[in-house]
Amino acid sequence: MTRADIRLGAAAIAVGVIMSVQSEFRLFLTTSAIITAILARSVGFLYSDARMVSLCQVSLAGIGGWTVGWFALHTRVPVEVALVLGGIAAVPIGVLVGLPALRLRGVDLAVVTLGLAAAIQITVFNRGFPGERDNFLAPRPSIAASELRFLWFTLLVALVLELGLRALRRQVVGTSWAMVGQSERTTAAAGRSIILTKLTAFAVSAFVAGIAGGLLALQVGRVSARQLEPIDSLVIFALIVMAGAAGALGAAIAGTFSAWIPELLRMLGWSQDIGPLVFAVGAAHVLSQDSDGIAGQWIALASKFRRRRHAPSSNRRETHKCQRPSSRNSSLVVRDLTVDYGSVRAVGGVSIDVTPGQVVGLIGANGAGKSSLVDAVTGYLSATEGTVHLGSRPLHSLTAHQRARAGLARTFQRERTPTRLSVDSYLAVAARRRTTMEQRDWLLAQFDLPDSRTRIAQLDSAARRKLELVAALCSVPAVALLDEPAAGLTDTESRLLGSALTCVAGEWGIGLLIIEHDLRLIRDVCETVVVLDQGQSIAAGPTAPTLASEQVVASYLGIERKVT
Known part of the structure; x- marks a missing residue:
């Protein structure tokens, strides 16, 4: 208690x-x-x-x-x-x-x-x-x-x-x-x-x-x-929104208003129909301001007098060794994957392999089909053709959450961390008991994040993006697909991120497929790279020679090749 x-x-x-x-x-x-x-x-x-x-x-x-x-x-x-x-x-x-x-x-x-x-x-x-x-x-x-x-x-x-x-x-x-x-x-x-x-x-x-x-x-x-x-359900909803929906204090305020305001109106000789009107106006105001209602305002005011708020520390903590969790040791095998949006072909016959501990880059200009490919592999889109296997297990009949449980993790372009939770609560759900608290703390230290007691709402956007990476990795997936993990980071932060990803992939044997526009990060961490152009794979192989090829330069960087 x-x-x-x-x-x-x-x-x-x-x-x-x-x-x-x-x-x-x-x-x-x-x-x-x-x-x-x-x-x-x-x-x-x-x-x-x-x-x-x-x-x-x-x-x-x-x-x-x-x-x-x-x-x-x-x-x-x-x-x-x-x-x-x-x-x-x-x-x-x-x-x-x-x-x-x-x-x-x-x-x-x-x-x-x-x-x-x-x-x-x-x-x-x-x-x-x-x-x-x-x-x-x-x-x-x-x-x-x-x-x-x-x-x-x-x-x-x-x-x-x-x-x-x-x-x-x-x-x-x-x-x-x-x-x-x-x-x-x-x-x-x-x-x-x-x-x-x-x-x-x-x-x-x-x-x-x-x-x-x-x-x-x-x-x-x-x-x-x-x-x-x-209609009484609508009145109750208006009451709780106005009073504060997040906790018991708001419910107590809502109950008090519901019982005593009609009695007060009766004593004044006014119509009791005024009460629901007041509740509706109050709820509309709270919704328009996106606030936490009366209870939220009281709690915020009381907190200023009860305690001082400390911003979470961003100083890098000493990273200690921890026991390696059990790995899944399964490779991601994508063959001839095709995704159509009606008459538009977003991905056409792409094949990718990611083995345990390997870091693979997936690059291409905007609209090349990278995110559509990841959505199809992870079960958020239905592929028109092709197969996806994790080890020997076919994934085509599994939903998105079933593929995640099978060992296929992912992140998103847009940060989606639940800000109302603490870091430890969020990671406990994502880990699904596959890692201990000590191992999750090791991950947080690798990515230079505050300790697990911190509220997610206290983190800045860059820290929340890194926390989303930690959430994807703490279940020790066979392969994690990371959609633009360095977006919004400085060059220094991007290099530190690359070091952390390389370390985790090597230490825990997790395969990584990284979608990224930061070519410096791709060169630093990826062993191989796959290049997409208009949904087609135009090049694949070791990172340095693939990025240097004329076809990739022409497609990805928009440089026309000279005709001799």
């Missing part, structure tokens, strides 16, 4: 103690605020971590409440167990809601989930809550019969859910949520299934929402269709 978890528990106890001397009505409102905070948390982590929008959470909460009512009416299952079953019942519906996220993002996903909420409203809730015709009320747990005891019970459930969610976020599955929110391609390159990552996020979110709905049913005795309108 971390210090943050201990502080969270202390805050929950403080809330319970303070409310112990309040009236029954205020206890009821505070309990409502906690339940709404749980529901807002289910929306918030899905949005802040995985960058997916679900406007179906109130309906998922309704599934949880409906399940609690059914078990209370038809079985002798303890209410506490029925509450957990309500969360579990919401999971398959949450996964179903998450299926559109495999193809859709942003507004499109939000619209589809809102439509699914309307469908659940019509097919389930409009038929009534269990026991509604018999005027049956779902009983509260025997240990939480009074308003005060139920407040403590709700606080305990909220605390357990938050601690569980934090524990998940520290594991590989939670780190993968943050990675898929930043870049699906990076997630696949780390060997993680995009489908599984997204659906697990929706499943956990649905479980939390189902628990919130079960608590609501226990608080009021039953839920009704009027309490579960699809």
Whole structure:
């Protein structure tokens, strides 16, 4: 348990103690605020971590409440167990809601989930809550019969859910949520299934929402269709965005606003419809500013008074020897690879071999087909013709993340590191347990990067590009395909990068295929080079004579050959 978890528990106890001397009505409102905070948390982590929008959470909460009512009416299952079953019942519906996220993002996903909420409203809730015709009320747990005891019970459930969610976020599955929110391609390159990552996020979110709905049913005795309108999910989303979607503080603020602002408006004699309007305006402002909401502003302000921030050191650390990880010892064999975009042939019949420990360069002018070739080899594009083998294993039927797990790593032209993570969390996912922390620290030292406790957001763009290289190498792939690793680096930084790549390739036996426009780096580190021109391989062989050939000079540097 971390210090943050201990502080969270202390805050929950403080809330319970303070409310112990309040009236029954205020206890009821505070309990409502906690339940709404749980529901807002289910929306918030899905949005802040995985960058997916679900406007179906109130309906998922309704599934949880409906399940609690059914078990209370038809079985002798303890209410506490029925509450957990309500969360579990919401999971398959949450996964179903998450299926559109495999193809859709942003507004499109939000619209589809809102439509699914309307469908659940019509097919389930409009038929009534269990026991509604018999005027049956779902009983509260025997240990939480009074308003005060139920407040403590709700606080305990909220605390357990938050601690569980934090524990998940520290594991590989939670780190993968943050990675898929930043870049699906990076997630696949780390060997993680995009489908599984997204659906697990929706499943956990649905479980939390189902628990919130079960608590609501226990608080009021039953839920009704009027309490579960699809538009309420939109209000909850606006609330959590305005309050701060990234953590428990934002959820607590959202719950407090939801319960107390309507009461404040009632006391003032104003329309309670003003509340959702305020939430919508606040959310629009936060989204337009790309900020972390009210909670993020408070945390940033408090951090200025609590601690001094230290920029990560960029001084090169002493590189020590570490135990060599087990190598895969498989060669990449590409034969007659062809990639067509409709009638345009981007790559035409290219063949490349990369053996363990060998560094091969792939060069050519812009538009020569280099990135298309790498995309096809690593599974991000479907090749029209040709074969790709890693050792004796054909890769044509494998997806991108399956090829990464088979031993084919890659980086991208555009830096895609998940800035919300720390270095060690990011590398732990990418390594897939193939390297130890000591070996990953050795890699960080080789590439002159800060220690693993550093937040990625603290690194500059050049350091993030090098970190992406480390992530590709720390799983000890058979071959790593590096797309312009020296882009944006100075000459000195490029030379140091070349030394690090040569060292890692030799020490760990990793084959490297480097796409690069920096010919000095290609000359320094590559044993052989392949030159592309308009998708065709025009030269291949040892680096120095290949780069000096007239055909390569004419094609790559744009110098016309003299006709005699």
